Amino acid sequence: MACAEIKRGKYLYAIVPVSGEQRYGFTGIDGAEVYTIANGRLAAVVSDVDNAKIRPERRYLAAQQTVLKGLIAATEAMLPMAFGIIADGPQAIKKILTRNHQAFLQQLQRVAGMVEMGLRVSWDVPNIFEYFVNTHEELRDARDRLLRPQRQPSQEDKIELGRLFDRLLNADRETFTEKVEEILVPYCREIKRNKCRHEGEVMNLACLVPREAPERFEEGVFEAAKLFDNNFAFDYNGPWAPHNFVELDLEL
Numbered sequence: 001m002a003c004a005e006i007k008r009g010k011y012l013y014a015i016v017p018v019s020g021e022q023r024y025g026f027t028g029i030d031g032a033e034v035y036t037i038a039n040g041r042l043a044a045v046v047s048d049v050d051n052a053k054i055r056p057e058r059r060y061l062a063a064q065q066t067v068l069k070g071l072i073a074a075t076e077a078m079l080p081m082a083f084g085i086i087a088d089g090p091q092a093i094k095k096i097l098t099r100n101h102q103a104f105l106q107q108l109q110r111v112a113g114m115v116e117m118g119l120r121v122s123w124d125v126p127n128i129f130e131y132f133v134n135t136h137e138e139l140r141d142a143r144d145r146l147l148r149p150q151r152q153p154s155q156e157d158k159i160e161l162g163r164l165f166d167r168l169l170n171a172d173r174e175t176f177t178e179k180v181e182e183i184l185v186p187y188c189r190e191i192k193r194n195k196c197r198h199e200g201e202v203m204n205l206a207c208l209v210p211r212e213a214p215e216r217f218e219e220g221v222f223e224a225a226k227l228f229d230n231n232f233a234f235d236y237n238g239p240w241a242p243h244n245f246v247e248l249d250l251e252l
Contacts, residue, residue, distance in 0.1 A: 115239035
């Protein structure tokens with residue numbers, strides 16, 4: 001019995017404002033050549049893949065990131081696509097470009113000449129709850145009242161204490177984030193708040209900044225860090241493709 005023919009598709013990395021066909025000097029998933037399929041004023045950056053579906057394995061995620069980093073240097077603007085979008089072939093790619101033409105142009109204008117920088121701020125303390133007990137009298141009084149010696153706390157007591165901690169945690173996050181954003185506004189075109197990944201994280205910001213001046217963004221981060229003591233850790237990263245600033249309801 002003959003083996004079933006492997007279906008080949010086009011893996012979609014990004015949309016760029018290129019009107020002709022172009023090939024790049026870096027490779028994509030499984031080492032495949034990266035090139036464009038153009039339709040009018042827009043082009044899709046793609047590579048050939050055998051799989052009908054690509055799993056989010058580390059090697060594939062790394063390959064996609066390599067392509068996007070290469071595109072930062074190769075083009076003035078791009079719209080990075082979500083991981084795992086595979087079209088059936090060139091005609092399917094051109095249909096995507098046609099159906100989303102106006103939305104792509106608007107989004108490209110939004111991010112032209114810009115890159116994304118990330119900033120995460122965390123509480124750099126051994127125990128976040130104990131830190132809040134020591135810095136918030138309201139929580140300290142509640143802890144002493146509900147967890148005092150010779151008293152077995154009830155489940156309701158623990159819930160009450162947890163809710164108070166969460167309220168104070170989120171209130172501090174909001175206050176500190178506003179302070180940092182106020183400093184960073186002159187250095188960014190846009191700032192987007194992302195969800196904190198863990199309890200000890202104060203903020204997780206995505207910042208859209210001019211690609212030619214990431215050093216100025218660093219200056220803003222250092223200026224903001226001066227507002228905080230050694231119980232806080234600042235970690236900035238980038239430049240990245242502007243994932244957090246591409247808002248598309250893609251019509252496939």
